[in-house]
Amino acid sequence: MHVAMIGSGYVGLVSGACFADFGHVVTCVDKDPAKIEALQRGQMPIFEPGLSDLVAKNVRERRLSFATDLAGPVREADAVFIAVGTPSRRGDGHADLSYVYKAAEEIAAVMNGFTVVVTKSTVPVGTGDEVERIVRETRPDADFAVVSNPEFLREGAAISDFKRPDRILIGTDDERAKRVMSELYRPLYLNQAPILVTSRRTAELTKYAANAFLAVKITFINEIADLCEEVGANVQEVARGIGLDNRIGSKFLHAGPGYGGSCFPKDTLALIKTAQDYAAPIRTIETVVAVNEERKRAMAQKVIAACGGSVRGKIIAVLGLTFKPNTDDMREAPSLSIIAALQEAGAVVRAHDPEGIEQARAYLTDVAYAANPYDCADGADALVIVTEWDAYRALDLDSIRERLGAPIIVDLRNIYPPEDMQRRGFAYTSVGRPNGESL
Numbered sequence: 196m197h198v199a200m201i202g203s204g205y206v207g208l209v210s211g212a213c214f215a216d217f218g219h220v221v222t223c224v225d226k227d228p229a230k231i232e233a234l235q236r237g238q239m240p241i242f243e244p245g246l247s248d249l250v251a252k253n254v255r256e257r258r259l260s261f262a263t264d265l266a267g268p269v270r271e272a273d274a275v276f277i278a279v280g281t282p283s284r285r286g287d288g289h290a291d292l293s294y295v296y297k298a299a300e301e302i303a304a305v306m307n308g309f310t311v312v313v314t315k316s317t318v319p320v321g322t323g324d325e326v327e328r329i330v331r332e333t334r335p336d337a338d339f340a341v342v343s344n345p346e347f348l349r350e351g352a353a354i355s356d357f358k359r360p361d362r363i364l365i366g367t368d369d370e371r372a373k374r375v376m377s378e379l380y381r382p383l384y385l386n387q388a389p390i391l392v393t394s395r396r397t398a399e400l401t402k403y404a405a406n407a408f409l410a411v412k413i414t415f416i417n418e419i420a421d422l423c424e425e426v427g428a429n430v431q432e433v434a435r436g437i438g439l440d441n442r443i444g445s446k447f448l449h450a451g452p453g454y455g456g457s458c459f460p461k462d463t464l465a466l467i468k469t470a471q472d473y474a475a476p477i478r479t480i481e482t483v484v485a486v487n488e489e490r491k492r493a494m495a496q497k498v499i500a501a502c503g504g505s506v507r508g509k510i511i512a513v514l515g516l517t518f519k520p521n522t523d524d525m526r527e528a529p530s531l532s533i534i535a536a537l538q539e540a541g542a543v544v545r546a547h548d549p550e551g552i553e554q555a556r557a558y559l560t561d562v563a564y565a566a567n568p569y570d571c572a573d574g575a576d577a578l579v580i581v582t583e584w585d586a587y588r589a590l591d592l593d594s595i596r597e598r599l600g601a602p603i604i605v606d607l608r609n610i611y612p613p614e615d616m617q618r619r620g621f622a623y624t625s626v627g628r629p630n631g632e633s634l
């Protein structure tokens with residue numbers, strides 16, 4: 196099959212490379228010439244484990260190419276995927292669909308023969324109807340079907356998620372489109388990945404429901420963590436105790452600084468907006484968003500409390516800036532709010548991240564970046580672990596303690612055992628666990 200992928204960001208590039216690896220002929224298109232030029236030189240515009248090798252292999256085998264102009268690739272394509280961004284619209288939280296609609300117009304203008312237009316971007320219910328209307332209006336003669344195929348991959352594990360998905364969701368009632376989509380995903384079908392075919396609107400809503408549910412789980416365990424701190428219980432043990440119940444499941448029950456990233460914040464807001472527009476408000480998610488927002492400020496307060504009530508003039512070392520490990524994505528990372536709040540309270544922030552520093556520079560001003568965790572700790576009045584990169588799980592703690600000006604560690608990801616940290620001479624604070632001295 197011939198595939199045109201419109202938008203070559205975290206989702207478009209990974210999906211395009213994986214479809215090429217399945218044997219299809221794929222062109223990844225992006226409006227950003229710098230991105231496409233980098234890809235043509237063999238450089239990845241994002242950090243995603245395994246992506247560079249997968250792209251190189253498929254370029255070498257002539258199944259994957261890159262372009263800034265969609266005309267040629269779309270004309271030849273059996274399926275055209277829209278994988279452009281759908282950020283929050285300023286002001287009301289609704290998904291900004293302008294990139295999706297612009298892409299739909301551009302595709303319609305050049306498409307040729309029966310073409311399946313697939314929205315892979317996360318889009319509110321009814322967007323497929325609007326894409327169909329735009330294509331029809333632009334090209335009344337076109338032979339096409341609009342399908343919803345939301346993407347569930349996670350940054351940091353994107354390739355294995357795409358190749359071994361929990362499920363594939365295809366929203367269409369068009370028989371020809373179903374055949375094209377089955378052919379595209381055939382290797383996964385052979386691997387017995389569950390393929391769900393639903394109506395387009397059901398597929399669109401399912402993606403939001405999935406992300407919102409995960410945001411609920413995270414927020415729930417974060418609030419339980421707060422209660423654990425008050426009553427002297429251990430949230431990790433509570434999470435294990437409930438997670439072993441198959442009805443609950445153990446994933447997404449790690450207490451921490453609140454969810455962030457390029458999806459959950461905007462998708463929860465967009466779902467709230469859709470639900471309000473249809474007069475069926477989802478109050479659970481409205482509460483989750485409010486609680487998560489407050490949590491980021493509370494995390495800065497936790498650091499301030501660990502520093503004896505003030506950080507004015509103090510150097511705070513921050514380990515981990517990206518919203519989770521194994522990505523360089525800084526969008527809505529909890530580190531951004533925490534660092535801003537610490538700076539407002541008078542702290543001088545020094546930070547390290549294994550992959551995110553380049554992206555972080557665009558978001559964070561007045562932060563000094565260290566080359567490694569030890570330089571970051573040097574002379575600092577406290578060290579805060581914000582993202583649980585593997586590199587931070589195996590720190591030489593004696594060296595960290597010697598380098599720190601004061602042996603204070605605030606671990607917002609619970610990666611170290613409190614009693615061990617206490618023994619090593621740290622004043623150690625984590626999330627929802629006794630601090631060590633009480634054990």
Ligand SMILES: NC(=O)c1ccc[n+]([C@@H]2O[C@H](COP(=O)([O-])OP(=O)(O)OC[C@H]3O[C@@H](n4cnc5c(N)ncnc54)[C@H](O)[C@@H]3O)[C@@H](O)[C@H]2O)c1
Nearest residue numbers: 202203204205206225226279280281294298316317346350
């Ligand atoms: N990032 C994730 O982990 C993830 C996971 C699942 C779903 N999604 C969804 O997938 C969509 C894309 O997310 P992303 O993180 O890949 O975004 P991104 O910002 O990394 O990439 C979007 C790309 O689209 C390009 N673009 C915009 N308009 C274009 C046009 N008309 N023609 C060509 N290129 C165009 C942009 O230049 C950009 O490179 C969003 O709706 C998102 O919610 C993201």
